[in-house]
Amino acid sequence: MNKTPRFEIRIAGFGGQGVVTIGRILGEAFTLYEGKNSVNTHSYGPESRGGACKSEVVVSDGEIHYPNVRKADLFIALSQVALDTYIADLKGGGILLIDPHSVKNVPSRSKYRVYEVPTMEIAHDIGGVKFQNSVALGALYPLIAHMIKESSLRKAISNNVPPETVEINMGAFKRGMQYGRGDGDS
Amino acid sequence: MLKYLKEEGPLGPRLPLIFCPGCGSGQVLNYTLHAVDRIIEEDNARKEDFLFISGIGCSGRITSHYMNFDSAWTIHGRALAIATGALLANPAFRVIVFTGDGDNGSIGGNHFIHACRRNIDVTILCLNNGLYGMTGGQHAPTTPPGMITTTTPYENREAAFDLCKLAEIAGATYVARWTTAHPRQVIKSIMKGIRKRGTAFIEILSQCPVHEKTSPVAILKKFKRTTIPIGKAEGYTEGKTVIGEFCDLDRKEWNESYQEIIDQFLAGNGKTDAQVVD
């Protein structure tokens, strides 16, 4: 695994979309199963602007001082409002993961590496919108495979979903991963 | 009973008591010590387990000034909250709280009803003189309508609490009302209260000769004249104050109930939160 200086992840959307859960899963995966350091924060209210909800994970192999995202390396946007609010904080060449169903417009699209994954559609197909998180994480995995093992993500997901849904969530993760592997910049 | 009073307490030598001549507090102190003495004798209770807590007011002066027991003279209205903390630390304490109608019914009202609701193992002795004695005779939530006090110079226009009814509705499992003119009944009730595992509320109408500007004997006679035992009241109180035992129930005490929660974890049955990841 590469040594991570500081890798900043932001997830944003509306409350209820699993924004906080995705952040927590990523944080746990990196920290408990990859032996890295990470800070996971989330916020609601005016700081998130527009009724949106955001979650952040700052990952590093060393000490993390400032705990929040300054310029994101990876941005997962689950709503158009979230994208509009935070796109300017994404690094040039940074990874943007969106669901084209809810995010239609990406300003200055060519600046970023954009990945479109129909997470809602796939989740519906599997059993419901509540599996959207696992689909998104599956689709995300190939993009960060150089810094995290698949098993770490899977373990973290298992810890954070109801025990009786672990199997379905693993299936959702796999579907997302399969989609992710067949996709690229659009 | 002298052995239960500190020879030299925070206020100096135990006698003379600081109470005003003829004050009911002295009687309540006496009755309480009699009750405690009999409990120690008859039940083989440990003297170390007794804990007397009071708030502020004339009633507040009954504890730490004199008691040769563990005691606390605390802040206005909060004795029951402090008592709750003590019982959480050590469920074996036999806690007796001295309070007044103002301390318990006004500023302490919230702690009073919640203590009763929780049914914590405490015996509340509420000395009710219908006003704020220590601070000069202001009206209290128990002052009868029409009375003139230092803060109701134009007659009290407010209704008065029935503290026993409040205690009962809130959930106390032993509720009684007596007066300082009923020594045997008070002692018996205090003993019952201490033995009751749960919240016991005993209201004791107590004379304040100074602010009532009446001789203590006259007030004691008035207590006898204007009260009617619950057995005789039968819906027709003749305008008198009902005294007696209002309820004596059996309901799980707070610590007793909470212990069941702890026990399931000590037995290794409950699911726990502590997830270790190496």
Next chain:
Amino acid sequence: MAGETGTAKVGGVSPAPHLLRPGKYYLQGSEACIEGSLIAGCRVYAGYPITPAVETMEYASRRFPQVGGRFIQMEDEIASACALIGSSWGGTKALTATSGPGFSLMQEAISIAIMSETPMVIVDIQRSGPGQGYITASQQDIMQARWGHHGDGPIIALAPGSVQEIFELTIEAFNLSEQWRTPVFVMTEETVAHMREPLVVPPWNEVEVRERKKPQDLGVPPRDYLPWGHDTVAPMANWGEGYNVNFVALVHLEDGNITRYSPEANYHCVERLQKKIEGNADTIARIEAKFLGDCKHLIVCYGAVSRTAMEAAIEARERGLEVGYLRLITLWPFPEEKLRRIVGTVDTIFVPEMNLGMMRHPITEALRDQCKKVVSIPSLGILHSPEYILSRIQEEIS
């Protein structure tokens, strides 16, 4: 032993079922705080719900019975603080967590805890104020921590900056409260309470847990016991031990007497409390300093803001600015002497705070002869960004 200040029994962690075992965890600050309290031997939690301290309380309601402790939701914050006093005198360490408005309600109880020298720990997860303010983070209660209670009398307040540190400082808070027989506050922000970071629980035998000194330890029988005597920090007999302890919170003499009042007795009683803590500020207070060697501009910070300040200091150095970093781990007692000794002469002192400037006052008082200017960098409702601190520093320097 007379003169041996603040001695307390030192031991390790007492094992209990389901106590957090040594290892690495990923927890929120609020959870780490509770785990720290349990490791320190706290077994009573009495609290009242208030945002953003709710998670701390809910976590406590689950964890306390798991280790054999007791949790109770009291009817309000006043009752919670009073319950802590009752529990402490009843012989069991107790904890509550609250935020600004609740902290305000606790001040009378805190005042009597100071006077009666009651060990207890209160965690203040600060939110914006005044009034109802908002639920976002702040550092607005730090003066309330010092002066919110009526009367003279000092307290101890610690300011953690990370999840690992809130765990460690909660343990330290209990140790300090037992050792010095005083209320201790853990002043944190919504930021730290809600963030998740790795927590490493060390082997239990490496954790120091201190217990209050008792008259039994000194061989003092009930007959000879002076509740507020024998030593700078009086040994504390608890209820139920046969010492017939009378708790009072009035001006008192060593033997607990409250009637032989005189202005001299009053002065002696209160000044003793002051000296107990403030007089030992150097021993009690901890600070962390970096890049002090040749620094011309010093950032003095505490709590969550120190995370940003460190980032800013590192970047400033990379830009060639002679910036130093000093963090107050202990807010109160304020380490005046220590600061004067450690800080040389600097041009400017920057104090970034999540309030309109509170700690800047004692900092100015302590270091006014060693600097040209003290600049406050306030931020309300949001944690400072490194850019914000750096831009203010650049502005001032040029």
